[in-house]
Amino acid sequence: MSVEEPVRRPRLQDVAHEAGVSTATASLVLRGAPGPGGATRERVLAAAGRLGYRPDRAASLLARRRSRLIGVVMDVRSTFHAQLVEEVHEAAERHGYDLVLSAVTRNRDEARAVETLLDSRCEALVLLGSEAPTARLAALDRQLPVVAVGRPVPSAGVDVVRAADDEGVAMAVDHLAGLGHRRIAYVDGGRGPIAAGRRRGYQRGMRRHRLGGHLQVVAGDPGEESGARAARTLFREGRGPTAVVAYNDHCAVGLLDALLRDDVDVPGAVSVVGYDDSPLARLAHVDLTTVSQESELLVRHAVEAVVERLDGGRTEHREVVVPPRLVVRGTTGPPRDDGSL
Amino acid sequence: MSVEEPVRRPRLQDVAHEAGVSTATASLVLRGAPGPGGATRERVLAAAGRLGYRPDRAASLLARRRSRLIGVVMDVRSTFHAQLVEEVHEAAERHGYDLVLSAVTRNRDEARAVETLLDSRCEALVLLGSEAPTARLAALDRQLPVVAVGRPVPSAGVDVVRAADDEGVAMAVDHLAGLGHRRIAYVDGGRGPIAAGRRRGYQRGMRRHRLGGHLQVVAGDPGEESGARAARTLFREGRGPTAVVAYNDHCAVGLLDALLRDDVDVPGAVSVVGYDDSPLARLAHVDLTTVSQESELLVRHAVEAVVERLDGGRTEHREVVVPPRLVVRGTTGPPRDDGSL
DNA sequence: GCAATCCGTTAAAGCGCTTTAATCGTGGTG
DNA sequence: CACCACGATTAAAGCGCTTTAACGGATTGC
Numbered sequence: 001m002s003v004e005e006p007v008r009r010p011r012l013q014d015v016a017h018e019a020g021v022s023t024a025t026a027s028l029v030l031r032g033a034p035g036p037g038g039a040t041r042e043r044v045l046a047a048a049g050r051l052g053y054r055p056d057r058a059a060s061l062l063a064r065r066r067s068r069l070i071g072v073v074m075d076v077r078s079t080f081h082a083q084l085v086e087e088v089h090e091a092a093e094r095h096g097y098d099l100v101l102s103a104v105t106r107n108r109d110e111a112r113a114v115e116t117l118l119d120s121r122c123e124a125l126v127l128l129g130s131e132a133p134t135a136r137l138a139a140l141d142r143q144l145p146v147v148a149v150g151r152p153v154p155s156a157g158v159d160v161v162r163a164a165d166d167e168g169v170a171m172a173v174d175h176l177a178g179l180g181h182r183r184i185a186y187v188d189g190g191r192g193p194i195a196a197g198r199r200r201g202y203q204r205g206m207r208r209h210r211l212g213g214h215l216q217v218v219a220g221d222p223g224e225e226s227g228a229r230a231a232r233t234l235f236r237e238g239r240g241p242t243a244v245v246a247y248n249d250h251c252a253v254g255l256l257d258a259l260l261r262d263d264v265d266v267p268g269a270v271s272v273v274g275y276d277d278s279p280l281a282r283l284a285h286v287d288l289t290t291v292s293q294e295s296e297l298l299v300r301h302a303v304e305a306v307v308e309r310l311d312g313g314r315t316e317h318r319e320v321v322v323p324p325r326l327v328v329r330g331t332t333g334p335p336r337d338d339g340s341l
Numbered sequence: 342m343s344v345e346e347p348v349r350r351p352r353l354q355d356v357a358h359e360a361g362v363s364t365a366t367a368s369l370v371l372r373g374a375p376g377p378g379g380a381t382r383e384r385v386l387a388a389a390g391r392l393g394y395r396p397d398r399a400a401s402l403l404a405r406r407r408s409r410l411i412g413v414v415m416d417v418r419s420t421f422h423a424q425l426v427e428e429v430h431e432a433a434e435r436h437g438y439d440l441v442l443s444a445v446t447r448n449r450d451e452a453r454a455v456e457t458l459l460d461s462r463c464e465a466l467v468l469l470g471s472e473a474p475t476a477r478l479a480a481l482d483r484q485l486p487v488v489a490v491g492r493p494v495p496s497a498g499v500d501v502v503r504a505a506d507d508e509g510v511a512m513a514v515d516h517l518a519g520l521g522h523r524r525i526a527y528v529d530g531g532r533g534p535i536a537a538g539r540r541r542g543y544q545r546g547m548r549r550h551r552l553g554g555h556l557q558v559v560a561g562d563p564g565e566e567s568g569a570r571a572a573r574t575l576f577r578e579g580r581g582p583t584a585v586v587a588y589n590d591h592c593a594v595g596l597l598d599a600l601l602r603d604d605v606d607v608p609g610a611v612s613v614v615g616y617d618d619s620p621l622a623r624l625a626h627v628d629l630t631t632v633s634q635e636s637e638l639l640v641r642h643a644v645e646a647v648v649e650r651l652d653g654g655r656t657e658h659r660e661v662v663v664p665p666r667l668v669v670r671g672t673t674g675p676p677r678d679d680g681s682l
Numbered sequence: 683g684c685a686a687t688c689c690g691t692t693a694a695a696g697c698g699c700t701t702t703a704a705t706c707g708t709g710g711t712g
Numbered sequence: 713c714a715c716c717a718c719g720a721t722t723a724a725a726g727c728g729c730t731t732t733a734a735c736g737g738a739t740t741g742c
Contacts (some may be wrong), residue, residue, distance in 0.1 A: 286626065
């Protein structure tokens with residue numbers, strides 16, 4: 001900042017004074033509210049322009065009945081979330097809402113992120129890939145409309161917009177089984193509700209193909225590291241699976257990494273499928289077969305759900321389940337052997 | 342949201358009443374300000390707990406002299422920025438500041454992102470990888486302390502914390518030349534100031550090794566796509582370079598993708614170097630040789646710069662230039678031929 | 683020509699919190 | 713025992729904006 005005396009930022013009062021009207025009129029004009037006539041409008045607008053007036057958001061928030069603010073919780077490490085955020089921005093704007101972003105990081109958990117948003121007068125919350133316990137979500141929902149994106153919230157009033165993850169993973173299994181794989185393993189995503197749904201999909205998918213005897217779930221979490229660890233576990237000794245479905249793309253990429261390091265041919269020796277169709281998976285370099293959650297659709301529904309609560313007076317619960325879509329890329333192919341015992 | 346009447350959220354007044362004190366005392370206690378005695382403190386704290394009181398941030402912002410808010414502009418698409426944001430969170434917290442995030446997306450430009458922050462009463466701005474013209478930054482800096490992270494801002498009062506990008510790229514060239522490469526190309530990052538510095542580093546590096554005759558800069562931008570396009574240009578016909586330095590990791594990964602698709606061996610036939618040491622580069626799968634900006638150090642300096650302006654009364658300009666560090670991974674090696682004409 | 687009507691404008695009361703100056707006890711002091 | 717100093721507490725004035733009810737003046741209708 002330069003050394004000069006910092007000029008006090010102009011207030012509404014300054015604009016009003018400059019335009020020769022009351023602050024009430026100035027406020028009305030600047031927000032495009034009906035009332036003030038054409039000539040007045042122009043005078044105020046001109047004055048505001050001359051002074052470089054920008055309304056003070058804190059003051060406006062405090063005075064306004066509504067904040068028109070939607071809080072968004074995202075995991076800053078996830079490329080999938082990054083993409084969702086882009087889309088939430090657009091969707092919210094279309095409905096005349098603004099966003100407040102709150103990041104989950106290594107040492108800033110979801111509860112913390114939510115608190116910031118509550119303190120910021122958000123009217124509703126969009127939780128991307130929340131891992132919070134159902135009860136907490138239900139409690140939150142008692143305070144303000146909440147929509148959970150990408151995870152189920154059993155038996156709570158919370159709105160949900162998600163892909164049918166179980167179906168999604170089952171589709172991945174279908175795809176692999178169709179290629180002739182039988183020993184298909186799954187890298188789990190931890191104890192959260194999202195992981196549970198996907199795990200179930202894997203189990204169902206396998207049984208559907210009478211592959212229950214080949215069920216193999218290894219522990220994991222949503223990070224790249226866990227994929228690499230899973231690879232070590234799966235291929236430690238003897239004969240590993242011919243295909244692996246991972247909890248998400250990040251995890252799948254970690255798995256690919258480890259395989260690559262060990263000179264395991266993908267998809268020749270092992271096929272790999274991820275989940276999310278994040279920007280990561282689309283890198284030609286990675287070229288990961290994955291399951292898309294149709295992020296744009298997901299986000300559109302989520303924002304609409306929130307807006308209907310706020311502006312449409314909807315009070316009944318809503319759950320939108322979007323069918324996932326298998327995106328076949330380069331990491332899957334027929335198994336080298338026939339997959340038999 | 343459930344159907345029940347939404348309970349009005351408790352105000353300071355409610356807490357004060359519940360504790361049998363004035364709002365002044367309650368405010369003092371809740372902020373840990375000196376004054377109220379032990380017994381009173383406990384009563385107020387207990388009351389606040391009982392009511393589940395959370396201070397209203399908008400009101401508090403409005404009333405307070407200081408907001409203790411630092412605005413951060415980030416590009417939501419950049420994994421490098423994501424990492425920086427994590428670190429900014431921690432650094433800011435150490436100094437007792439809170440963050441307001443504002444994302445640059447496909448259709449939300451930097452100016453827009455900055456406006457949101459200005460309206461939010463931020464006391465200072467941390468701009469990650471800003472591409473705004475110097476004049477605009479200078480103007481901004483007249484309103485509040487601004488620190489640009491990762492880019493130079495010539496001849497403006499704006500504080501700058503950045504890596505010596507020219508040196509960084511030159512180090513990459515050194516590394517490649519040392520391996521025996523001579524035809525080393527560079528994929529540019531566009532017209533911004535960051536790109537300019539890195540381009541200059543490339544040119545200097547090449548001349549330093551008497552490789553001026555092999556200078557080859559192809560147009561690009563910070564995305565993956567541009568790397569892929571560059572590959573097509575560089576290896577379109579005949580003999581391409583034996584090594585390529587890219588503007589950043591995303592661009593390098595795009596380049597790697599394209600090479601991989603064409604079955605070009607990396608680093609056998611072509612070596613590739615990125616820039617940023619983003620999480621992307623570290624994926625074992627990508628395993629990209631790159632130049633690290635020492636993000637943690639960068640962020641620490643940036644936050645300190647801002648805090649010194651705000652709390653330390655510093656007024657003179659500061660520019661911190663951190664030496665970059667070459668991180669050699671798997672995408673670089675000696676050229677197949679000797680690199681001669 | 684006077685009341686009814688209407689439109690543009692404004693005074694004033696907040697929004698929920700912070701902060702400063704003033705007030706109230708209390709115990710120590712001469 | 714009157715007086716003072718001092719720490720704990722509070723009244724009250726904002727912070728910058730929104731919003732509602734009220735207002736004045738210009739039309740309009742009868």
